[in-house]
Amino acid sequence: MASTKYKNVYLTDYYTIVGPLEKEGRLRGYNIALDNYYYNENTFEKAEIKMQKVVIDNILFKNGLRNDDIDLLVGGDLSNQISVTNYSAKNFGFPFLGVYAACATFPESLIIGANFLDNMAYKKIISITSSHNLTAEKQFRYPIEYGAPKPHTATFTATGSVATLLTKVPGHIKIESSTIGTPIDMGIKDANNMGAVMAPAAALTLNRHLQDLKRSPEYYDLILTGDLGCVGSEIFKQYLKINNGITLKNYKDAGCELFLEDQETYAGGSGPVCLPLVLFNRILNSRKYQKILIIGTGSLHSSTLVNQKNTIPAIAHAVSLEVVR
Amino acid sequence: MNIKEYQKLVKDLSPRENRLKNMAVAFFVGGLIGFLGEFYLYLLTESFGMSRADAFSWLCLTLILLGTLLTALGFFDNWFSKCKCGLIIPTTGFAHSITSCALDFKKEGLITGLGANFFKLAGSVILYGIISAFVLTIVRVMLGG
Numbered sequence: 387m388a389s390t391k392y393k394n395v396y397l398t399d400y401y402t403i404v405g406p407l408e409k410e411g412r413l414r415g416y417n418i419a420l421d422n423y424y425y426n427e428n429t430f431e432k433a434e435i436k437m438q439k440v441v442i443d444n445i446l447f448k449n450g451l452r453n454d455d456i457d458l459l460v461g462g463d464l465s466n467q468i469s470v471t472n473y474s475a476k477n478f479g480f481p482f483l484g485v486y487a488a489c490a491t492f493p494e495s496l497i498i499g500a501n502f503l504d505n506m507a508y509k510k511i512i513s514i515t516s517s518h519n520l521t522a523e524k525q526f527r528y529p530i531e532y533g534a535p536k537p538h539t540a541t542f543t544a545t546g547s548v549a550t551l552l553t554k555v556p557g558h559i560k561i562e563s564s565t566i567g568t569p570i571d572m573g574i575k576d577a578n579n580m581g582a583v584m585a586p587a588a589a590l591t592l593n594r595h596l597q598d599l600k601r602s603p604e605y606y607d608l609i610l611t612g613d614l615g616c617v618g619s620e621i622f623k624q625y626l627k628i629n630n631g632i633t634l635k636n637y638k639d640a641g642c643e644l645f646l647e648d649q650e651t652y653a654g655g656s657g658p659v660c661l662p663l664v665l666f667n668r669i670l671n672s673r674k675y676q677k678i679l680i681i682g683t684g685s686l687h688s689s690t691l692v693n694q695k696n697t698i699p700a701i702a703h704a705v706s707l708e709v710v711r
Numbered sequence: 712m713n714i715k716e717y718q719k720l721v722k723d724l725s726p727r728e729n730r731l732k733n734m735a736v737a738f739f740v741g742g743l744i745g746f747l748g749e750f751y752l753y754l755l756t757e758s759f760g761m762s763r764a765d766a767f768s769w770l771c772l773t774l775i776l777l778g779t780l781l782t783a784l785g786f787f788d789n790w791f792s793k794c795k796c797g798l799i800i801p802t803t804g805f806a807h808s809i810t811s812c813a814l815d816f817k818k819e820g821l822i823t824g825l826g827a828n829f830f831k832l833a834g835s836v837i838l839y840g841i842i843s844a845f846v847l848t849i850v851r852v853m854l855g856g
Contacts, residue, residue: 532811533791573714
């Protein structure tokens with residue numbers, strides 16, 4: 387069974403940092419918003435490492451914790467060999483598990499963290515994720531200053547980093563249950579239409595979550611997918627309706643919520659940081675929702691395999707959160 | 712839902728590119744560059760007394776310089792993605808691709824970074840340019856030209 391219920395796991399605190407475009411975007415209330423992509427470093431990769439270090443430092447400081455209070459750091463990012471997370475993790479002396487699930491990294495690290503907390507003697511776990519538009523552009527697409535025209539189905543990798551502190555101390559946000567996804571490949575080869583690549587994975591995980599826990603979609607006040615984008619979320623709704631007979635009413639996609647329409651981000655935001663930014667800075671801030679299901683979706687491709695004309699597999703992981711006021 | 716049905720669903724729900732508009736933009740921007748180029752040629756031949764062949768070389772160099780400089784200053788990519796083939800087809804596209812690669816890899820060393828990746832995008836243009844020139848030359852010789 388891919389779904390697990392947790393007895394006693396809480397998302398105690400979070401800390402967010404974003405880049406310049408997100409600062410001008412639809413959401414407000416980030417802890418730190420940067421004015422440029424360099425963050426006083428000389429490369430974009432170093433800037434992303436610094437963003438991770440700053441959010442981890444701040445979450446420790448905010449909660450009065452020392453480095454040896456943390457039992458585990460779990461997380462990842464989009465860079466090859468998750469090098470950004472490895473380079474930030476070396477600074478803290480925490481036990482560290484690096485994970486890669488592309489843009490589903492945030493829920494994957496929450497699931498790992500929650501399982502360790504619920505079943506073992508772990509007390510405090512930090513989960514970390516980040517993405518940087520320009521490091522991702524360089525790695526997955528074209529050189530940064532190359533103005534290759536993009537189709538309207540393309541998404542825009544968000545810049546930012548989010549650290550969350552997971553503990554067993556009862557608080558406002560309870561991690562109630564989770565479902566681990568299965569990779570699925572529906573024959574899409576277009577890396578500029580990742581919404582279409584990931585939509586079936588989101589549907590598969592949602593369907594399994596609802597069946598495993600014997601729930602209906604109406605059980606949740608909100609179902610929030612990670613970064614299907616405005617095109618992918620429509621495909622997701624249609625696919626879910628035709629394939630699984632589920633019609634969603636209480637549904638949003640984080641990629642569609644992050645940027646304003648005139649910011650030229652094509653089909654919306656993407657990247658592992660997209661989901662937590664929208665969750666913490668819009669959904670939880672609004673105080674409208676009690677039961678929230680987040681589904682992070684990841685496109686599991688590399689430029690090499692796409693250039694070799696392979697189809698792209700995708701994965702989605704779901705985490706159910708309960709907000710207690 | 713099988714893979715075929717899904718691909719049809721994706722095709723139906725993905726927005727289509729406005730090709731007519733893209734073509735019109737490329738036509739007018741490319742045409743404008745051509746027009747300005749002709750004017751520049753006229754200026755060089757008439758006012759500076761250059762031969763047309765010399766003037767053409769100067770025109771090429773000026774376009775490459777402008778493409779490179781504007782890329783390095785950071786705003787050519789925005790025009791480029793809007794004007795599409797209008798700016799890709801002239802020499803400006805070639806200059807833009809080389810400069811953007813150089814900027815991307817300048818921190819990774821002069822040999823392993825900048826040198827190794829300088830023609831990452833432009834390499835195709837050079838390779839297939841040479842091959843097509845070779846093939847067309849053979850065709851021309853065979854036709855007795």
